[in-house]
Amino acid sequence: MPRILVILAHPDLAQSRVAKAVMVAAQAAAQAPTQAEAADDGVELLDLYARYPDYLIDGPAERQRLAQVRLLVWVHPFHWYAMPPLMKLWLDQVLSFGWAYGPGGDALRGRDLWLVTSTGGPQDSYHPAGYNRYAFDAFLPPYEQTATLVGMRFLPPLVLYGAHRASDAEIADHATEFALRLRQYPHWPELDRLANYPDCAACAVPGDARPVALDV
Numbered sequence: 001m002p003r004i005l006v007i008l009a010h011p012d013l014a015q016s017r018v019a020k021a022v023m024v025a026a027q028a029a030a031q032a033p034t035q036a037e038a039a040d041d042g043v044e045l046l047d048l049y050a051r052y053p054d055y056l057i058d059g060p061a062e063r064q065r066l067a068q069v070r071l072l073v074w075v076h077p078f079h080w081y082a083m084p085p086l087m088k089l090w091l092d093q094v095l096s097f098g099w100a101y102g103p104g105g106d107a108l109r110g111r112d113l114w115l116v117t118s119t120g121g122p123q124d125s126y127h128p129a130g131y132n133r134y135a136f137d138a139f140l141p142p143y144e145q146t147a148t149l150v151g152m153r154f155l156p157p158l159v160l161y162g163a164h165r166a167s168d169a170e171i172a173d174h175a176t177e178f179a180l181r182l183r184q185y186p187h188w189p190e191l192d193r194l195a196n197y198p199d200c201a202a203c204a205v206p207g208d209a210r211p212v213a214l215d216v
């Protein structure tokens, strides 16, 4: 199993049903013996709210953690049509200019990004006639473009809709599907049909896109 980093961002994990079940499945995957091709292979879990209760994210340490990661997984509940704040702060602090994008910023190029999330709204609410008015995919361009800008491939998300009313069995199925995917990565049938990694010649951020720091 290639190196996988699962980042959980749940502001209130004690109240969670879905993310908690997903993380239990991830823990089992992390502990399972693998046919490791290299000593570095396997699954690492990072519970972002537990690791950074003060919101003081250690950017250099987190960039180091990503060094050998081939699949980056973001596990979080969908909050206000987006990611919880500490997940967003992780992006702000970790995906730095000259490392993740811009000149020399190719540290994540050729890796995969997978979103595993859940919504309170049932699937039919994510429809022009539903109370969320848009298909769920309409909320994903910020994720997809973030991945593209840093040269990552955005894999089809795993979504559990209608979390509030989901039965224990539905949540267990979701966690099982998640664990199966982890074990099978990168041998997912749909990956063959996905476009290859983004061509960053078309989306490279030029070196003069940011103001030059003034010497004072």
Ligand SMILES: Cc1cc2nc3c(=O)[nH]c(=O)nc-3n(C[C@H](O)[C@H](O)[C@H](O)COP(=O)(O)O)c2cc1C
Pocket (backbone or CB within 6 Å): 010, 015, 016, 017, 018, 019, 020, 077, 078, 079, 080, 081, 082, 117, 118, 119, 120, 121, 122, 163, 164
């Ligand atoms: C602050 C907050 C914002 C939320 N925003 C949304 C939303 O935009 N769309 C939606 O479908 N559900 C929304 N929900 C419901 C969560 O997605 C739902 O509680 C979560 O998926 C359940 O997962 P868990 O069991 O891991 O907590 C929101 C919940 C909270 C607490």
